[in-house]
Amino acid sequence: MQEQGFTLWFTGLSGAGKTTISQRVGEHLRQQGKKVEILDGDIVRQHLTRDLGFSKADRDENIYRIGFVAHLLCRNGVYVLVAAISPYADARQKVREMIGRNFLEIYVNSPLAVCEARDVKGLYKKARAGEIKHFTGIDDPYEPPTNPDLECRTDRETIEESVRKVLQLLALRAGQKHEILLR
Numbered sequence: 001m002q003e004q005g006f007t008l009w010f011t012g013l014s015g016a017g018k019t020t021i022s023q024r025v026g027e028h029l030r031q032q033g034k035k036v037e038i039l040d041g042d043i044v045r046q047h048l049t050r051d052l053g054f055s056k057a058d059r060d061e062n063i064y065r066i067g068f069v070a071h072l073l074c075r076n077g078v079y080v081l082v083a084a085i086s087p088y089a090d091a092r093q094k095v096r097e098m099i100g101r102n103f104l105e106i107y108v109n110s111p112l113a114v115c116e117a118r119d120v121k122g123l124y125k126k127a128r129a130g131e132i133k134h135f136t137g138i139d140d141p142y143e144p145p146t147n148p149d150l151e152c153r154t155d156r157e158t159i160e161e162s163v164r165k166v167l168q169l170l171a172l173r174a175g176q177k178h179e180i181l182l183r
């Protein structure tokens with residue numbers, strides 16, 4: 001029987017740690033012999049959603065397309081790791097409905113001040129200077145998940161702790177599926 005895949009959807013502000021955690025989790029899963037694909041917002045926006053901007057409609061379309069691809073992969077046994085800001089709760093909910101029970105929402109949470117101090121890509125500086133408009137957390141909204149499957153407080157946890165939590169959640173959910181199948 002085809003092994004079940006999962007979609008791990010990492011949402012959070014720029015600089016919260018989505019790319020960092022998803023890449024580390026991906027390495028662990030590959031070592032376990034899983035098929036893994038990472039859909040990282042930065043890369044997706046250079047290809048699949050190159051035509052889109054940062055209005056709500058375009059951000060929602062970005063999430064919908066990523067969700068659609070994640071769904072196709074996930075149902076074929078792939079562990080899909082999505083690292084995209086995904087600022088709107090309704091768009092995340094639609095993707096959850098599309099993918100179903102194997103969708104796990106992971107809130108990569110760090111206060112704006114911490115993300116801004118990290119300024120991994122120098123984008124907060126540009127946003128504050130007005131060089132970038134519609135930057136999430138500065139002059140564009142971020143709607144935090146109200147009931148995520150997991151929250152990683154990356155201002156308080158080490159990367160290793162956050163990665164471990166994600167792997168534990170996955171082991172739990174995969175195990176539960178297995179039990180249901182055996183029943």
Ligand SMILES: Nc1ncnc2c1ncn2[C@@H]1O[C@H](COP(=O)(O)OP(=O)(O)OP(=O)(O)O)[C@@H](O)[C@H]1O
Nearest residue numbers: 013014015016017018019020120154157158159162
């Ligand atoms: N527990 C943690 N988990 C993840 N990253 C952490 C953690 N603690 C500290 N960090 C640091 O936070 C930064 C997160 O940057 P990263 O590029 O992963 O953010 P991002 O959420 O992918 O941002 P963007 O939306 O701009 O792509 C890295 O420099 C990382 O080392």
Ligand SMILES: [Mg+2]
Nearest residue numbers: 018019042083
């Ligand atoms: Mg990233």
